[in-house]
Amino acid sequence: MGTTHNRQWRLANRPTGEPTADDFELTVDPIPEPGPKEVLVRTDYLSVDPYMRGRMRESDSYADPWPVGEPMRGRAVGTVVESNHGTFEAGDTVFGNLYWAEYAVVDGTELEPVDTGIAPNSTALHVLGMPGRTAYVGTVDVGRIEPGDTVVVSAAAGAVGSVAGQIARIAGCRVVGITGRDEKADWLTDDLGFDAAINYRTADHLSAAVADACPRGVDCYFENVGGEVSDAVMDRLVDHSRVAVCGKIALYNAEAGDDRLRGPRRLHQRTRTRVEGFIVSDHADRFDHINARLRRWVEDDRLRYRETVTDGIETASDAFLGLFEGTNVGKQLVRIDGE
Amino acid sequence: MGTTHNRQWRLANRPTGEPTADDFELTVDPIPEPGPKEVLVRTDYLSVDPYMRGRMRESDSYADPWPVGEPMRGRAVGTVVESNHGTFEAGDTVFGNLYWAEYAVVDGTELEPVDTGIAPNSTALHVLGMPGRTAYVGTVDVGRIEPGDTVVVSAAAGAVGSVAGQIARIAGCRVVGITGRDEKADWLTDDLGFDAAINYRTADHLSAAVADACPRGVDCYFENVGGEVSDAVMDRLVDHSRVAVCGKIALYNAEAGDDRLRGPRRLHQRTRTRVEGFIVSDHADRFDHINARLRRWVEDDRLRYRETVTDGIETASDAFLGLFEGTNVGKQLVRIDGE
Numbered sequence: 001m002g003t004t005h006n007r008q009w010r011l012a013n014r015p016t017g018e019p020t021a022d023d024f025e026l027t028v029d030p031i032p033e034p035g036p037k038e039v040l041v042r043t044d045y046l047s048v049d050p051y052m053r054g055r056m057r058e059s060d061s062y063a064d065p066w067p068v069g070e071p072m073r074g075r076a077v078g079t080v081v082e083s084n085h086g087t088f089e090a091g092d093t094v095f096g097n098l099y100w101a102e103y104a105v106v107d108g109t110e111l112e113p114v115d116t117g118i119a120p121n122s123t124a125l126h127v128l129g130m131p132g133r134t135a136y137v138g139t140v141d142v143g144r145i146e147p148g149d150t151v152v153v154s155a156a157a158g159a160v161g162s163v164a165g166q167i168a169r170i171a172g173c174r175v176v177g178i179t180g181r182d183e184k185a186d187w188l189t190d191d192l193g194f195d196a197a198i199n200y201r202t203a204d205h206l207s208a209a210v211a212d213a214c215p216r217g218v219d220c221y222f223e224n225v226g227g228e229v230s231d232a233v234m235d236r237l238v239d240h241s242r243v244a245v246c247g248k249i250a251l252y253n254a255e256a257g258d259d260r261l262r263g264p265r266r267l268h269q270r271t272r273t274r275v276e277g278f279i280v281s282d283h284a285d286r287f288d289h290i291n292a293r294l295r296r297w298v299e300d301d302r303l304r305y306r307e308t309v310t311d312g313i314e315t316a317s318d319a320f321l322g323l324f325e326g327t328n329v330g331k332q333l334v335r336i337d338g339e
Numbered sequence: 340m341g342t343t344h345n346r347q348w349r350l351a352n353r354p355t356g357e358p359t360a361d362d363f364e365l366t367v368d369p370i371p372e373p374g375p376k377e378v379l380v381r382t383d384y385l386s387v388d389p390y391m392r393g394r395m396r397e398s399d400s401y402a403d404p405w406p407v408g409e410p411m412r413g414r415a416v417g418t419v420v421e422s423n424h425g426t427f428e429a430g431d432t433v434f435g436n437l438y439w440a441e442y443a444v445v446d447g448t449e450l451e452p453v454d455t456g457i458a459p460n461s462t463a464l465h466v467l468g469m470p471g472r473t474a475y476v477g478t479v480d481v482g483r484i485e486p487g488d489t490v491v492v493s494a495a496a497g498a499v500g501s502v503a504g505q506i507a508r509i510a511g512c513r514v515v516g517i518t519g520r521d522e523k524a525d526w527l528t529d530d531l532g533f534d535a536a537i538n539y540r541t542a543d544h545l546s547a548a549v550a551d552a553c554p555r556g557v558d559c560y561f562e563n564v565g566g567e568v569s570d571a572v573m574d575r576l577v578d579h580s581r582v583a584v585c586g587k588i589a590l591y592n593a594e595a596g597d598d599r600l601r602g603p604r605r606l607h608q609r610t611r612t613r614v615e616g617f618i619v620s621d622h623a624d625r626f627d628h629i630n631a632r633l634r635r636w637v638e639d640d641r642l643r644y645r646e647t648v649t650d651g652i653e654t655a656s657d658a659f660l661g662l663f664e665g666t667n668v669g670k671q672l673v674r675i676d677g678e
Contacts, residue, residue, distance in 0.1 A: 054609075226606055245608045265602045267565055269584045269616035270393075276615075277608035 006031045007313050008071045008101030014056055018253045018324065023056070024317040032105040037085050039108045041078040041094060043101060046334040047125040048074065048320040053252040072100045075130065077114055077121050095124045100316045102336055118299045126159045126331035127305040128294055134246060134280040135163035136290045139171070142244040142278045143220040147172030150214045152233050155224035157184035159331035160246060162192060164222045166303050169193050176213045178229055180326040187329060192304055206232040220244070226251040227260055234266055237273050245277040253324065306330030311337070345370045346652050347410045347440030353395055357592045357663065363656040371444040376424050378447045380417040380433060382440060385673040386464040387413065387659040392591040411439045414469065416453055416460050434463045439655050441675055457638045465498045465670035466644040467633055473585060473619040474502035475629045478510070481583040481617045482559040486511030489553045491572050494563035496523035498670035499585060501531060503561045505642050508532050515552045517568055519665040526668060531643055545571040559583070565590040566599055573605055576612050584616040592663065645669030650676065
């Protein structure tokens with residue numbers, strides 16, 4: 001195996017407010033040995049995701065909080081090094097909920113084979129993985145998009161938002177993306193076929209910019225951010241509109257009492273708006289169906305993606321922190337070179 | 340007809356903030372003459388409703404604003420005095436969208452016969468009328484109540500809330516009402532079969548009171564008020580909960596910039612809550628079905644009601660203003676004696 005060392009990240013302490021590098025600790029441990037039915041996997045790509053901020057809290061997320069001092073979990077694509085599970089053998093490419101680590105031992109039942117055939121294996125962590133399915137559920141199942149709808153997506157150049165907007169485009173909607181950098185706005189309109197993109201950092205008056213981009217108002221809002229960007233879109237919701245609440249990255253670092261957690265009271269009785277939170281794992285019965293669609297659209301080049309990749313496990317915490325600055329275009333990944 | 344005078348209320352000016360008596364003007368006009376196909380109706384009972392506050396604004400409601408200086412509209416039950424429409428004859432009891440007035444002339448096609456057979460005709464303005472249907476749509480169609488749910492209703496002793504809570508009780512739910520007077524709370528629990536009632540004006544800590552009354556959390560919230568009462572309930576929503584937004588009387592008098600219009604940002608992604616505004620008239624295809632249910636339950640004494648009645652058209656503006664103080668128990672009506 002070339003080395004006996006396994007570098008991995010542990011949660012050093014629970015952050016208050018914005019997390020910093022001090023909240024993470026990179027430790028060097030022996031590479032673990034797989035027991036019966038277990039598999040040793042070398043990480044190729046680690047996914048860092050905004051929802052992980054919730055797991056750093058005591059109890060503020062839909063998932064159990066991460067214990068302080070313990071290695072942190074993360075979805076990853078890796079290569080089997082040693083397998084005590086009949087389904088896998090050394091050299092297989094697998095997907096699993098592994099660790100922020102170079103190596104991981106997990107039960108073989110927790111792994112899935114990866115062979116997309118049509119795209120790099122890393123896409124199992126985004127367009128052909130959970131972010132892609134999240135985008136589909138949020139637009140189709142929760143947002144109930146219809147042809148002719150105007151659909152606004154926030155964090156539109158992110159892993160989920162970029163797919164959500166493209167699905168809405170395929171579905172015959174007018175699609176407007178909100179993002180925080182001109183480079184990203186250009187990608188949305190020039191490459192992904194969004195009808196318009198708004199840079200919320202440079203727009204003079206965001207609510208007016210949304211109104212300009214949505215002359216018939218907003219039928220469906222795919223909510224990834226919360227906060228003032230959200231306010232500007234909510235101002236423009238029309239009768240019978242829907243808001244699919246996928247995330248609220250602008251609020252994840254706010255502690256109780258933070259001004260960011262207060263805003264306009266939105267009840268939307270007049271417009272009969274439906275605002276609905278969702279978690280993709282509730283929709284597992286739809287995954288086979290959704291996966292087939294996503295694969296077909298990627299294969300036909302109707303669904304495009306980008307990756308922002310940092311190199312080496314030592315970059316994982318910076319890659320994660322960058323999500324809150326919007327440094328990523330498309331999916332943020334950490335690549336770990338085998339040797 | 341005994342008199343040739345018709346006293347009626349006109350909107351004197353558009354109120355800013357809390358409306359006052361000065362915003363209404365009682366005028367005396369000749370009793371109007373019915374033209375072809377028209378009917379002259381003497382008002383027996385006029386309904387005053389919170390939604391009317393919206394019609395006093397330039398454009399903040401789902402209905403057209405009332406013109407300043409013109410007579411104000413209101414649902415009423417009355418007696419036909421003179422009819423030029425084949426469907427009605429003098430002496431018939433009818434329901435219609437009439438005026439805050441002793442007499443009204445309307446097209447016969449806008450009237451419906453009233454003969455409940457099982458309850459006073461005034462119930463066509465509440466338990467067997469629009470408020471009753473609103474309660475049904477909000478609990479069953481929008482709130483999707485299930486047996487075993489804990490359902491919280493605000494403005495629970497009002498015309499809509501009191502029916503909503505009883506429907507939830509019939510549907511096998513635990514029902515908690517929030518109201519502003521002990522007398523009303525007692526009515527809810529002792530007469531209407533609510534499992535618990537909270538007086539929000541006297542509760543030490545409203546959020547804790549809701550938690551005490553809802554030990555398994557809140558599955559469905561029937562929202563009539565908005566504001567801080569709403570906040571306390573929203574704190575207790577469980578996974579896959581629903582909020583049916585029927586009204587927000589606590590916010591109707593707030594102008595832009597008013598502190599009451601700001602509050603906790605609620606997106607409910609974690610709990611997958613669905614928050615949905617509704618307007619009963621969108622559900623007209625369900626009215627025959629719903630009316631039959633309401634009548635049966637009233638007949639079987641499973642659905643009870645109370646009326647708070649003021650006497651004389653001159654009391655209409657006070658009756659309306661009282662809605663915002665919560666002076667009514669059950670449905671607020673204005674009774675107009677024929678002679």
